[in-house]
Amino acid sequence: MGAGQTCPRFNMAVLQGKSLRKTFPGVVALDDVDIQLSSGRVHALVGANGAGKSTLVKILTGYYEHYEGQVFIDGRPVSLRSPMNAFSNGIEVVHQEVDIELVPSLTVAENLYLEAFATGHSGTVVRSRQLRKKASEDLARIGFPLPVDAKVDELPLHEKQRLVIARALLRNVKFLILDEPTASLSLLEADKLFDLVEDLKNRDVGILYISQRLDEVARVADEVTVLRNGKVVAHFDFVPQLEEIVEAMLDSPQEELFPKKEKRDFGDVVLKVEGLKWRNRVKGVDFSVRRGEILAITGLTGAGKTETLKLIFGALKPDSGEVFLEGRKLKIREPFDAIKMGIYLTPEERRKEGLILDKPARENISLPFLKKLSRSLGVISKTQEVQYAKRSAEKVRLTPMDVERQAQYFSGGNQQKIVVGRWLSGNPKVLLMDEPTQGVDIGAKREIYQLITEIARNSAVVIATSEINEAVGIGDRILVMRDGKVVYEVDRSEANTQELLSYAAGVKS
Amino acid sequence: MKTGVREQMANFLLKYGVITALLILVVLFSLTTEAFFTVDNLFDILRAVSILTIVAIGVTFSVVVNGIDVSVGAVTGLAVILSTALMVIWQFPWYWAVVICLLAGAVIGLLNSFLILKLRIPDLLATLGTLYLVQGLQMWITKGDAVYKGMTNPWSPTREIAKGFVPKSFLMLGQGYVLRFGNFRGVPVPVLVMLIVALVAWFLLEYTRFGRAFYAVGGNAEAARLAGIPVKRYRTMAYVISALLATLGGLVLASRIGSGAVKAGDPYLLDAVASTYFGFAVLGVRRPNVWGTVLGAIFVGVMLNGLTMLNVPWYIQDVVKGLVLISALGVSFAIRKESR
Ligand SMILES: Nc1ncnc2c1ncn2[C@@H]1O[C@H](COP(=O)(O)OP(=O)(O)OP(=O)(O)O)[C@@H](O)[C@H]1O
Ligand SMILES: [Mg+2]
Numbered sequence: 001m002g003a004g005q006t007c008p009r010f011n012m013a014v015l016q017g018k019s020l021r022k023t024f025p026g027v028v029a030l031d032d033v034d035i036q037l038s039s040g041r042v043h044a045l046v047g048a049n050g051a052g053k054s055t056l057v058k059i060l061t062g063y064y065e066h067y068e069g070q071v072f073i074d075g076r077p078v079s080l081r082s083p084m085n086a087f088s089n090g091i092e093v094v095h096q097e098v099d100i101e102l103v104p105s106l107t108v109a110e111n112l113y114l115e116a117f118a119t120g121h122s123g124t125v126v127r128s129r130q131l132r133k134k135a136s137e138d139l140a141r142i143g144f145p146l147p148v149d150a151k152v153d154e155l156p157l158h159e160k161q162r163l164v165i166a167r168a169l170l171r172n173v174k175f176l177i178l179d180e181p182t183a184s185l186s187l188l189e190a191d192k193l194f195d196l197v198e199d200l201k202n203r204d205v206g207i208l209y210i211s212q213r214l215d216e217v218a219r220v221a222d223e224v225t226v227l228r229n230g231k232v233v234a235h236f237d238f239v240p241q242l243e244e245i246v247e248a249m250l251d252s253p254q255e256e257l258f259p260k261k262e263k264r265d266f267g268d269v270v271l272k273v274e275g276l277k278w279r280n281r282v283k284g285v286d287f288s289v290r291r292g293e294i295l296a297i298t299g300l301t302g303a304g305k306t307e308t309l310k311l312i313f314g315a316l317k318p319d320s321g322e323v324f325l326e327g328r329k330l331k332i333r334e335p336f337d338a339i340k341m342g343i344y345l346t347p348e349e350r351r352k353e354g355l356i357l358d359k360p361a362r363e364n365i366s367l368p369f370l371k372k373l374s375r376s377l378g379v380i381s382k383t384q385e386v387q388y389a390k391r392s393a394e395k396v397r398l399t400p401m402d403v404e405r406q407a408q409y410f411s412g413g414n415q416q417k418i419v420v421g422r423w424l425s426g427n428p429k430v431l432l433m434d435e436p437t438q439g440v441d442i443g444a445k446r447e448i449y450q451l452i453t454e455i456a457r458n459s460a461v462v463i464a465t466s467e468i469n470e471a472v473g474i475g476d477r478i479l480v481m482r483d484g485k486v487v488y489e490v491d492r493s494e495a496n497t498q499e500l501l502s503y504a505a506g507v508k509s
Numbered sequence: 510m511k512t513g514v515r516e517q518m519a520n521f522l523l524k525y526g527v528i529t530a531l532l533i534l535v536v537l538f539s540l541t542t543e544a545f546f547t548v549d550n551l552f553d554i555l556r557a558v559s560i561l562t563i564v565a566i567g568v569t570f571s572v573v574v575n576g577i578d579v580s581v582g583a584v585t586g587l588a589v590i591l592s593t594a595l596m597v598i599w600q601f602p603w604y605w606a607v608v609i610c611l612l613a614g615a616v617i618g619l620l621n622s623f624l625i626l627k628l629r630i631p632d633l634l635a636t637l638g639t640l641y642l643v644q645g646l647q648m649w650i651t652k653g654d655a656v657y658k659g660m661t662n663p664w665s666p667t668r669e670i671a672k673g674f675v676p677k678s679f680l681m682l683g684q685g686y687v688l689r690f691g692n693f694r695g696v697p698v699p700v701l702v703m704l705i706v707a708l709v710a711w712f713l714l715e716y717t718r719f720g721r722a723f724y725a726v727g728g729n730a731e732a733a734r735l736a737g738i739p740v741k742r743y744r745t746m747a748y749v750i751s752a753l754l755a756t757l758g759g760l761v762l763a764s765r766i767g768s769g770a771v772k773a774g775d776p777y778l779l780d781a782v783a784s785t786y787f788g789f790a791v792l793g794v795r796r797p798n799v800w801g802t803v804l805g806a807i808f809v810g811v812m813l814n815g816l817t818m819l820n821v822p823w824y825i826q827d828v829v830k831g832l833v834l835i836s837a838l839g840v841s842f843a844i845r846k847e848s849r
Contacts, residue, residue: 334739354732356729357728
């Protein structure tokens with residue numbers, strides 16, 4: 001059937017996956033799934049952590065050699081068994097874990113034309129001056145400024161992502177798959193992405209859009225498919241009420257996301273930060289947090305939230321400034337010292353900073369607390385360790401609930417749960433959390449907020465988040481950072497999202 | 510399950526590949542030679558691999574923290590020359606010779622970690638530099654001479670004869686036997702030393718939080734640091750342990766030959782590295798581990814022993830060794846590709 005004839009538009013194309021199935025030892029990740037992408041339409045794919053979304057993406061992008069089922073483009077069966085197959089069929093992807101498709105030791109410019117190197121289209125001799133020039137020109141053309149000379153491993157996460165999207169645009173993309181593209185973006189940056197998606201639609205690109213942020217789905221999607229336990233449990237040719245989506249996702253009705261906050265009195269000041277400075281990223285930050293209080297720091301990515309937390313934790317060395325714990329001035333040289341004093345941090349980049357990927361979840365969870373879980377001579381008590389790991393895993397609803405499985409085989413959201421979960425069973429004086437719910441589904445998010453609120457009864461909690469809704473929902477007090485400085489501070493009761501946003505963006509100051 | 514049989518085969522090879530290869534070697538050699546399968550010969554093999562095993566366990570520590578120590582051969586050699594020279598030329602009691610050698614080893618380990626952690630030289634290059642340095646020291650101690658009883662003292666202006674000797678007590682370490690009874694010749698001391706080192710290292714790495722931390726540092730140093738592991742301390746420890754075990758290997762070697770040959774430690778470097786990587790594959794654990802390394806070293810040792818017994822000319826032995834190593838490693842690593 002000539003799909004081209006029946007379509008009014010010249011570039012009309014349809015990608016269909018039929019009866020797709022993928023198993024891993026002990027898990028059916030994807031079970032008899034049908035999916036269809038059409039030019040100029042945004043198809044949203046949603047589901048809880050571990051539902052099989054990324055697995056479907058990997059099939060469509062030729063990441064797996066072995067799977068069951070067949071993919072068709074315009075009715076023709078196509079073979080998608082290697083990334084090359086996917087490129088040549090015009091399928092591009094921005095993976096949830098962006099790192100896996102970039103070469104960290106190469107520059108932005110070199111990564112942009114990676115595929116050309118691989119196929120030899122660039123010729124054998126690579127001229128770096130020309131390459132740089134071409135990169136700058138190409139990026140300007142698509143309106144995507146990036147530092148072309150920077151090495152990729154020096155880029156922050158959201159820039160890596162922009163790089164991958166830019167690269168897809170420069171190739172001749174017909175179908176673009178975005179796997180949680182906004183998980184590490186702030187609201188404004190996400191806005192830019194939505195404009196881009198709109199633009200791509202007009203250029204007849206068919207888009208598969210995956211996100212845990214359902215409000216985004218409502219905003220960009222034309223149709224919605226819901227996965228649960230590897231199966232399609234609902235498909236809508238329109239965007240339904242969000243409650244309907246959540247119910248299909250979790251198989252239970254939606255509940256209030258944020259715990260109710262009773263107005264309560266806070267204890268003494270536990271953590272106090274004065275004049276913290278680091279390079280040109282943190283330019284003199286002061287704040288204090290009391291026992292029982294949750295302080296939310298929000299702001300655009302790159303505003304210095306991550307660095308501020310890392311400075312307190314000893315992961316970065318401050319150029320100047322002081323940190324006080326319960327009134328005593330601290331000398332923290334390494335995270336080791338911070339943890340000893342009861343200051344914990346859940347880092348932002350789970351794969352790079354949080355996990356030892358080829359170790360089981362158990363070992364990842366127990367790592368900071370091995371001393372407590374050991375007997376004399378440092379011999380680890382296996383039973384205690386397993387218990388501890390299981391308790392933490394249950395708290396965050398790890399799926400599958402198997403602490404012996406290697407961290408790398410968990411889905412993205414579940415990896416995040418491991419990183420967050422391991423600190424939640426401890427007994428911190430100060431808990432610092434950097435984007436704690438990034439990529440986590442809305443059911444588990446509730447759970448995590450609940451846990452944070454519980455911990456905050458006896459500790460001071462600082463949460464860095466680029467999601468303003470999260471800041472307002474969980475924080476007792478909210479700070480806005482911009483360009484390395486705290487520009488606004490407000491009590492939860494007086495917080496207003498619009499106001500926060502304008503401070504974050506620099507419209508107000 | 511279409512791929513069932515193939516996958517099971519692959520899994521089997523992955524897990525038992527090295528062990529199977531080892532068994533095949535043993536059976537092959539015992540069929541073709543008569544002496545091969547006796548208890549005495551078994552202990553001879555173990556004794557022959559004891560030094561290699563000790564050195565290789567040290568290398569394993571450096572590989573566990575995701576580095577590599579290639580200075581071990583030179584350190585082994587240094588211990589041989591230094592210990593014998595101390596006893597023969599300078600007439601130190603044997604125990605002081607041992608202590609001084611171990612101290613020298615520890616210093617070299619610290620030097621390696623200084624180069625790697627403070628100067629940020631990549632592990633391979635830093636330890637390569639140390640290799641040359643230590644080899645140079647080794648020559649310098651005796652001005653390039655071998656050390657033996659009755660040698661002329663290279664440092665004496667009148668070229669007198671050195672008066673010291675290597676005492677019996679020291680020779681025990683490499684030549685002695687313990688637990689002898691009846692017909693049984695006893696367990697060679699080097700084998701005992703090797704077993705103790707292996708047991709302690711295995712226990713440390715597999716059952717203690719220190720071992721967990723070593724592996725965590727190797728698995729993802731930044732994540733380990735953010736989980737409160739003092740990463741630099743562990744990397745330093747790994748290199749110190751590596752140098753100390755190389756020194757211990759050198760002491761055993763010196764005791765076994767009873768004199769100090771120059772560059773006697775050199776061959777141990779490559780064999781130790783090979784054993785360590787061999788150990789990756791044993792039982793399919795896919796990470797450096799002590800028992801793997803021990804089996805790897807035995808494998809290499811058996812191969813050498815067998816080849817000699819088969820009267821394979823010495824000039825072909827390396828070729829055969831290379832072929833066997835490549836095929837065994839090839840099998841183990843080729844099938845470990847992820848299920849995609
Ligand atoms: N390589 C692997 N080996 C074993 N199991 C795997 C592997 N990759 C994925 N899985 C399992 O397959 C299931 C689906 O995972 P997938 O990554 O597709 O989930 P997801 O819907 O993308 O979740 P998230 O929202 O957390 O990203 C999960 O149970 C996961 O643990
Ligand atoms: Mg995913």
